[in-house]
Amino acid sequence: MEGLNKNIVCDLYKSLAARDTATVHRLLAPDIDWWFHGPPAHKFNLMQLLSGGCACNDTNSFNPLSIVxxxxxxxxxxxxxxxxxxxxxxxxxxVENGKIITEVKEYLNTSVTVARCRKSDNICITSPRSPKFKxxxxxxxTHNASIPRLLLVL
Structure with missing residues (x-):
């Protein structure tokens, strides 16, 4: 399933670069949940591009260097x-069921770590250094940058 999910997101970025709005809208849920963390001046850049509300000349603004x-x-x-x-x-x-994107969390000028937390005895371990975190x-x-750092826990 992970391969399908990655392919959906890769197709989304390719469609954005090609300005293929029909494919973009097919890949996104009509009620996509969007969350933003970053400088307020840039808050709507991605959402305007996804919704077609931006006539951006630079379609490479969101050209990923890595996708996992x-x-x-x-x-x-x-x-x-x-x-x-x-x-x-x-x-x-x-990505829901390897078919449609239902949510996007956008982080701008923020270092992000994604970790999985195992619960033990109904207690969620709160320290990222705990062996319960992976x-x-x-x-x-962003390794040497002086920017906010966030932990996204699954």
Whole structure:
């Protein structure tokens, strides 16, 4: 299933680059749940592109350098160079049944670590250093950057 989920997200990015709005809309749930973490000035960049509300000339703004599937979650990472600098982004897509994207969590200029937490005796371990946590993925492009760091727990 992870392979199918990754393929769906890869197809989405290819469709965005090709400005194929019909395919983009076919791959996204009509009521997609979107969550954003980053500078407010960039809050709607991805959502405008997904909804067709942006006539962006730079379709490579969201060209992923890596895409990894972890169950129903597919994480993509890349960056966008613009006139005032460089923005690092991470998108965490939720794919339902290997068919449609139902959720996206967008992180801009934020380092993200994805971890799985095992529950024990109905107690969720709160320390990421606990042996109950298993790191599944982490941002590669932000190691030396002074930016917020977030833990996305599955």
């Amino acid at each position: 599937a972890i169950g129903s979650l597919v994480v993509a990472e890349g960056y966008h160079i613009h006139e005032s600098g460089k923005n690092h982004w991470v998108h965490a897509w939720t 790191n599944m993925w982490h941002s590669e492009l």
